[in-house]
Amino acid sequence: MKRYSLTIRILGAVLLGALFFGFSLAQSEPVRLTFWSWRIEDKWAYDQIIAGYEATHPGVDIEFMPFESSTYATVLSTAFAAGQGPDIAHVRAYGAFEAFAAPGFLLPLDDKVSELANFSELALNGERLRADGRVYAVPFASQTLVIYYNTAIFNQLGLTPPETWDQFLATCQALKANGSIPLANGAATAFMNEVLMGVFAPNFYGADFFNQVVAxxxxxxxxxxxxxxxxxxxxxxxxxxxxxxxDYTTAQSLFVNELAAMFAGGSWEIANFRRQNPDLTFDIFPGPVLEAGQPHLASSFLDGGYAVNAATPHQAEAVEFVRFLASPEFGQQLTDLLANISPIAGVVPTDPLLQEVAEFNRNATPYVFLVGFRYENPTGSTLVQQALPEMLAGNITPEEVGRRVTEGIATYYQPFQNR
Amino acid sequence: MVRHLPVLAPPAAGGFRLSRRGNRALWLAMLLVPPALFFTVFVAYPIASALVYSFYGWVGVRRTTFVGLANFQRLLGQQPFQGWTINAFWHNVIVFVILLIIQDGLALLLAILLARNPRGTRFYQAVFFLPVTLSLVIVGFQWKLFLNPIFGIVNKLLRVAGLGALAQPWLGQAETALLALILVNAWRWLGFPTMVFLAGIRAIPEEYFEAARLDGANEWQVVRHVTWPLLAPAVTIIVILTFIGSFNWFELPYVMAGVDGPPNRSTDVLGLYFYRTAFGEISAGLQEFGLGSALAVLMFSVILTVSIVWTRILRRREVELA
Incomplete structure (x- = not known):
């Protein structure tokens, strides 16, 4: 009797212990979320930010997995199509974003993430599906097109950042007379032709043009x-x-190695230029205007956003994390760690160059082809990137560029067809 | 050249023979099934699925409705796609013709010279073949640097040699970019046809040459009437391989020029055009699987048809010459 009860007691204890152990295991087993991105070079910062998030959210374990940027869209779309997509995905903006939102891979966030109120309409429009008007991703960074200049070369020649177009050409002339390459840019890499246009053209075609052409x-x-x-x-x-x-890399190295005094490019170059030549002293100014005193228009666009997989089994946890990614707290960390311009209201960059970019953004104009005409093939970007080098080579006129771009877009854009 | 099929002995009756035949069948099956499976899964299935995809509309990577030949119609009948298709196709043709003349022609010349066993034959063989062993991506990047208008060694050498007027932005001008890529390709591949031709020439019995020379044939006549006809099988294989290589040309223009065939599509070929259409240009375009698949189907059809027809013609020529 006594032995029997001992067995029962041991068995009971083991059972109880097992139950307890199992229960506590179930309790401590965190929800694992995967977070895919194309930002390989930013992994260290995301890991740091995620560690901080996990410390205050013990129930989740988030893994940041970056992929090669040039193949990322293919990797992500294939994974989604196979039902193997990540819980949270870094997605691009505008047309490249719609390729994921339109097939229904992403969760609409406008009724789940109240923090979207922290963003401007301009930023949200980058992650809005035009078909239903809903927002499917939390905007993450904006980019602005500026002109970089080498402050050492400018100081040496007593030059100051030009304000008007005439002053800009005079500055170029002075630099050239001194043996410097005034502007590092070339035409061999297609997208850099669109960038060159985006830096200068808005101040010549004016603030109203974008809305009129899109309409x-x-x-x-x-x-x-x-x-x-x-x-x-x-x-x-x-x-x-x-x-x-x-090409692009040659132009970058001309500027970084101080052979060229200026470089027309995007705000994404700042971190790269600093890394490539820590001794390089440079500053930025916005595209020159025609008449002194006019506001300087700077082309700006949304780089991408954070989206939630519509089919994730951990929707609540994923949405919770994405709400964090929409908070000023995260925006500040992103800006401080990665020198990105956060589109979240209330985030103030500490970096002086980024402060200048933020200042230019007060007169931001949408980067015309990316924001307005990169939704269908042939995209406006494809067309203009192909035509501009030909124009710069002297083979075709600016009017011919305008005609080719308009005709290409007219193949799918009704309003251009009858004009 | 007549090929003899092995004559199989008539099967004898008896259990032992049957089981040997059974073993033989099993053995054959073991040899044939893995490659057949491999071919089905990795070659036949993708080609068949590309054919199916090309008849559908796509939203991102999600297949939507059956659209019939609409994708083909866009590629072949609607601007700017039509212009891009024709442009890329012609560039493939140009690549093929120039490679045939420069790369394979030079290879034939080198093979004829090497077959005479000059001093250092082995050394030359190694030198000509060396670039073939290098990674195409490395060759591409290296030549891209060589041809860089500012830092590149090609323009620097031209200037040092007093030929500064000839220094060009080789890869940046529509007139020179494609030719520059073709020449780099020829530099990389020259050794391969050279070795094939050399092996072909060395396989010709020495007596034929001796007989020709005894009959008073000069060098040109020997090459024209002995070497050339007997080299026909090697020529067939090199022409077909050059054709397939030219129409599948992708890596070198991708590495050296970029996915959009700059400047102004002057280096665009069907491979780049396909990649751009199906997978999108990261900084300009959008993915379109339907259109990309249609393009893949067109490329496959052209390569297959031309290869078959040509192989037949060249094989017939081999027989006639032999």
Missing amino acids: GETTFEDPRFTGALARLLELRPYLAPDFLGV
């Missing part, structure tokens, strides 16, 4: 647009020598 009230044959392109031709003597063969 179909005018086309790219508008003299304001072709006139702006014609001014780009005046840059030719000041671009890198043999600029037709100068």
